[in-house]
Amino acid sequence: xxxxxxxxxxxEPSRVSLTGERHGETFRVDMNGLRCQECGFETVDSxxxxxxxxxxxxxxxxxxxxxxxxEICEKRGQLGMSQEVFAEYLGTGVASVKRWETGKIQxxxxxxxxxxxTDARAARKNLQSLxxxxxxxxxxxxxxxxxxxxxxxxxxxxxxxxxxxxRHSINPEYVSALPFAVSSVEAGYNSxxxxxxxxxxxxxxxx
Ligand SMILES: [Zn+2]
Numbered sequence: 642x643x644x645x646x647x648x649x650x651x652x653e654p655s656r657v658s659l660t661g662e663r664h665g666e667t668f669r670v671d672m673n674g675l676r677c678q679e680c681g682f683e684t685v686d687s688x689x690x691x692x693x694x695x696x697x698x699x700x701x702x703x704x705x706x707x708x709x710x711x712e713i714c715e716k717r718g719q720l721g722m723s724q725e726v727f728a729e730y731l732g733t734g735v736a737s738v739k740r741w742e743t744g745k746i747q748x749x750x751x752x753x754x755x756x757x758x759t760d761a762r763a764a765r766k767n768l769q770s771l772x773x774x775x776x777x778x779x780x781x782x783x784x785x786x787x788x789x790x791x792x793x794x795x796x797x798x799x800x801x802x803x804x805x806x807x808r809h810s811i812n813p814e815y816v817s818a819l820p821f822a823v824s825s826v827e828a829g830y831n832s833x834x835x836x837x838x839x840x841x842x843x844x845x846x847x848x
Contacts, residue, residue: 644679644682645684646677646682647679649679649680650679651677651678651679652675652682652684653677653678654674654676655674655683656672657672657673657675657683657684659674659683661693663697663700663701663746664746668697668700670693670697670700672689674693675689691744695710695743695744697744698710698744698746699711699744702746707746707747707752708747708755710741710742710743711742713738713742713755714742716760717738719759720759730758731751731754
């Protein structure tokens with residue numbers, strides 16, 4: 642095959658270094674391809690272009706922490722599933738599984754699902770983080786309970802205050818300062834406490 646670039650040299654099988662683009666990013670990959678003996682132009686034939694697509698996609702997936710096509714294929718193999726069974730297992734179409742394995746990039750949500758359904762370690766880690774979330778929310782509830790006890794809402798303290806306004810807690814000096822009607826009632830209560838209260842209330846004690 643004559644070189645498309647210089648039109649002189651012959652394209653010979655060789656290791657080549659080519660670049661490809663995925664989602665606006667460029668990746669360089671090394672692979673078997675064709676190289677011009679005259680000008681050094683490098684390319685791939687139609688069969689090799691499939692491999693080029695897969696390699697560039699895998700470079701993108703490695704760079705972004707996603708499973709490569711080969712890794713997806715391996716995980717499926719470890720479960721002994723065909724592409725059809727694997728697709729059903731993930732709740733997706735078999736065409737998707739075929740494309741991922743040959744170079745189409747799976748989205749992050751699907752990548753996460755594949756890991757959770759094929760990797761016991763990933764599933765265990767997910768379970769642990771779920772348990773931690775549950776524990777954290779439980780301790781938050783516990784913390785709120787304690788806070789309520791330490792700082793009761795206004796209505797509670799109000800109620801306690803009202804309940805506390807018994808004849809036992811009222812200061813006799815205040816009672817004597819109160820208008821007649823109130824002080825006489827309170828003094829009447831206070832008089833049941835004994836002579837100490839009666840003496841302290843002074844003039845009101847006579848009511
Ligand atoms: Zn050439």
